[in-house]
Amino acid sequence: MNGTGENPTRGGVVSEWNAEARAAFRKAPAIGRHNLHERPEFSDAALAALIDRHPRELTDFCTMGDDPSDNDSWRGGDPGNYSGAELLDAVRKGRLWINLRRAMSGDAAYSPLFEAMFADLKRLNPGYRTLNAESGILISSPTAQVFIHSDPSETILWHVRGRKRIRLYPARPPFVEDAHLEAILHKEIAEDLPYHAWYEDHCAVVDLEPGMFVSWPLHGPHRVQNLEGMNVSVTCEIVTPESMLRNGVLYQNGFMRRRFGIAPRTSSTQGVQAYVKLALSRIAKAMAPKNRPMPRSERTFDVDPDAPTGFRDRNAA
Numbered sequence: 001m002n003g004t005g006e007n008p009t010r011g012g013v014v015s016e017w018n019a020e021a022r023a024a025f026r027k028a029p030a031i032g033r034h035n036l037h038e039r040p041e042f043s044d045a046a047l048a049a050l051i052d053r054h055p056r057e058l059t060d061f062c063t064m065g066d067d068p069s070d071n072d073s074w075r076g077g078d079p080g081n082y083s084g085a086e087l088l089d090a091v092r093k094g095r096l097w098i099n100l101r102r103a104m105s106g107d108a109a110y111s112p113l114f115e116a117m118f119a120d121l122k123r124l125n126p127g128y129r130t131l132n133a134e135s136g137i138l139i140s141s142p143t144a145q146v147f148i149h150s151d152p153s154e155t156i157l158w159h160v161r162g163r164k165r166i167r168l169y170p171a172r173p174p175f176v177e178d179a180h181l182e183a184i185l186h187k188e189i190a191e192d193l194p195y196h197a198w199y200e201d202h203c204a205v206v207d208l209e210p211g212m213f214v215s216w217p218l219h220g221p222h223r224v225q226n227l228e229g230m231n232v233s234v235t236c237e238i239v240t241p242e243s244m245l246r247n248g249v250l251y252q253n254g255f256m257r258r259r260f261g262i263a264p265r266t267s268s269t270q271g272v273q274a275y276v277k278l279a280l281s282r283i284a285k286a287m288a289p290k291n292r293p294m295p296r297s298e299r300t301f302d303v304d305p306d307a308p309t310g311f312r313d314r315n316a317a
């Protein structure tokens with residue numbers, strides 16, 4: 001663009017966000033375009049260096065089975081002492097999924113991009129308010145998948161390398177029930193949801209190419225299948241006033257059910273009682289046991305760039 005007229009993307013990350021996407025944002029699946037895939041921060045060399053310096057306690061190494069209903073096949077592993085370049089090699093050839101949690105929001109080389117993403121989103125969506133946002137980088141194998149789940153925060157997925165298919169299911173029962181969300185918020189279960197093949201008749205299917213990003217409504221169940229190449233994506237988990245209220249109500253309902261055996265009459269976020277529940281949920285959360293490990297934090301494999309899957313099972317004979 002030249003200097004005449006306003007260039008909405010100068011120095012920014014979002015390159016396309018049309019009226020339809022703006023109207024759908026946070027109410028239905030919405031698709032836009034970005035330019036992260038054109039930036040040197042997502043080259044092999046930059047990602048390998050990021051893996052090397054990113055805190056290991058913020059990095060997950062996982063693998064999974066083929067069956068989309070077999071959530072239990074999701075498991076964690078140990079990266080050992082391999083370099084970032086070797087780990088990328090294992091991902092490219094094998095069946096691995098690496099989550100560099102908070103890398104976009106916390107790493108000095110990436111946080112300017114993260115700031116630009118949110119500056120663009122706020123400029124392009126008047127009235128959009130966020131209370132907190134965290135952003136990570138996912139690097140995954142050509143055949144990796146992520147099982148159906150519901151994130152506690154609002155989510156935006158920015159696709160950078162490779163091709164993947166995301167399926168977005170309605171954010172309502174039976175796809176996701178209040179009981180599931182209460183259990184997720186109380187950290188009794190991971191974010192997985194039950195999956196049935198008939199769900200496929202009820203989802204939006206989006207094939208993500210580099211340069212596309214997609215958002216969907218709070219708690220909307222989704223699953224992801226990689227289609228081609230080593231995949232790199234950026235995830236944003238965003239706390240908004242609306243998500244905080246909804247989660248506060250669900251958390252408090254879950255607390256009443258668990259502590260006092262009371263079945264809450266409503267999970268509505270309308271009216272003064274919702275704000276009372278939000279306030280109570282903060283007290284309940286402060287009383288909850290700390291540092292409870294998330295389900296499935298055990299490591300059952302070791303990364304091995306020479307293995308066809310990119311890893312070796314710990315209990316293999």
Ligand SMILES: [Fe+2]
Nearest residue numbers: 149151155222
């Ligand atoms: Fe997700």
